[in-house]
Amino acid sequence: MDVADLAARASRDASGVPPELLDGYLEDLAEVSTTGVQLGPDRLRARHDVGARAAAQGVSLRGLVDLYLGATRLAWPVLPGVRRAAGAEAVRVVGEAVFRAADIAVTALAEGYEEAQRWAVRREESFRREFVDDLLDGRNLAELAERAERFGLRLAGSTVVAAVRAAGPIVDGGDVSRRVETALHLRLGSRDVLVTTKDGLLVCVAPEAMGEAPDEFVRQVAAAMGSDAAWRVGLGRPHPGPGGAVRSFEQARHALDIAERLDLPGPLHKAADLLVYRVLLRDSAALADLVGAVLEPLRRARGGAGPLLDTLDAYFASGRVATACARDLHVGVRTVTYRLQRVRELTGHSADDPRQGFALQVAVLGAKLLGWPATALPSPGKHQA
Template sequence: MAKVSSATLASLDRASGKIASLALSSMDEQFAWFGRMPADQRASVQLIAQTGAAGFTAYVRDQREAIRLTADAFRQAPRELSRWISLRQTVELVRVALQVIEREVPDLAADTDERHFLTEAVLRYGREVAFTSAMSYASAAETRGAWDARLEATVVDAIVRGDAEESLLSRAAALGWDPDAPATVLVGKSPSDDPPTVLYEVRSRAARTGRSVLLGVQGSRLVVVLAGDTEEPTNQVLRRMSTSFGEGPVVAGPTVPTIADAHRSAADALSGLRAVVAWPAAPRPVRSTDLLPERALAGDPEAERQLIEQIARPLEEAGGSLLDTVETYLEAGGVLETCARLLFVHPNTVRYRLRRVAEVTGHNPNLARDALVLRIALAVGRLSRSRGLW
């Protein structure tokens, strides 16, 4: 490449301050938002413009060091500006500065050859500046992404541990979570050993369902905190999200009012995940409330409490011999006529009482799964009463 004279280089050095001032004036004229920036931010832009103008002279002296020189000249620009303005605005500022350099620099050339050389140098310099700015913004975005990932992992870990501190809410809010949104925790096996890939896939699927999520990969376990109500009968959202997990069961805890209560959903979901092995035919995903018998058998006191509160106690308080009828019916193997003979009542009376049992508990004794739930609930109730806990 051609070389410029020492006189031209000296002129470039002397003109760098003027070029920086003209660039700032042009920014003020073209962008109203630039004039509204605080003084300290404008001072940072001014320093960047001066460094960039001086960097062009260094670039002209040694094109072989172009990448290093432009990186040094603009390294601080995006890091500082990214806190205050967007990448698009930064590109606009760089464009204006380069327009000023392109307009002013050729007049400093000693002859026509140097003028052509400086004009081409401005274009090359602008290309290097653009790449450097984009790379710096990408680096800043990666840094923020890594920080957000660590913060998100901390929030999910706190939910799993059962922490309901105020700091949990503020951290979740910093990640864009609506503090008033209902939350449901899903747990299962991670589909991959590469956490970034897992997080990307789950986020993509959540975005397609229009839901916010918080994610945590804990060894081979994937924990997903899903925003919004998931108590609809069809559970379409839960079914779609369950495809994000690896092989094996996926358990969803109950939907709680806010993320401050998400630890309860997580505790139930994890309890269900430990106990679901006892129900090989469990659907995917399965609600932790549908695993109350297995959880109770595994020694979960919360499951025992729910079985008593939802089934055993309501049956006892309902009266009308409902408790005796359902116990006899279950002991008779679900044979209606045998149950009626043992109770000395008409089979239609048994039918009526069983319908009332279904209304009171939500479980139909005629269905095999519901019969198991009722049997375990009644057994848990008797054990609790024998220990004086009920």
């Protein structure tokens, strides 16, 4: 039996799958055909290893199976056990042994191949997770640009990051993240956008040049989440270089925090539009002093500070129009004017006076940002990020 010739012919029939991947298989069949003894653990381990090697070389599983089945077919007439068999019964016995050996050999090949594929996927996921963590935590910046190319992301220009926060954490590989990633790549026709998760948030990292990416991301999140789900998107500002992503991501998270504290309407909240609130929070001790000095007397009102604080918030939001404020609060206009009068009596500040009204408005914003009155104000000298 010319093993090399048989392997070469089987390779040609299998569209050029390397004949080296047979790696002793034909010799195993020859031995089984004469002894009838099936392949032992060592020989099956060899097939398992060949399957893993084929996966690493990029050979398809179908091509590998074609190689082995073709080799079995070509070898059958010249196997020593077949040539020596006398009579139909002897040929049948040899055939059962040989084809059973072929069956378990191909099974071992497939197991090795699939195990290698699973390991490659897990390793790729691990590399991706490590890259995402470094990218959004700002670690190993010197290596990020080179590593980013592996995931289709270019960090040479400016990068913008959007982050979604939902009622529950969004997990990597979950239904929402998969649907958004697939749809976004199809819509944009580009792999330059990275969709991933971080700390329970769904995150989109895109080049600033792809100006349509954030809006398309929001549309796909809405489609994946459904109309009943509660979620918000924070959008950071674009920043250049490998460190730009972490800066934009932090801004997106701050935008989410501010939007939740102020209960801002709409799904998309841009960091560029919320800079004034970040300025207020930058000196939270001074902000707490203002809230305490201006609004603390509201606690003495019947029903506490809450209704009066809500009225002030709605009054300023409506452009200081009492009828619009009453409509938003679902109360009468007289209720609004009464509450505003109580605010003036308790605090000494009138919502309609330009200077006093400005102090009231900033204090109301500060109260919402600091969670007052439900949360105690920070102690003097204690800053809050």
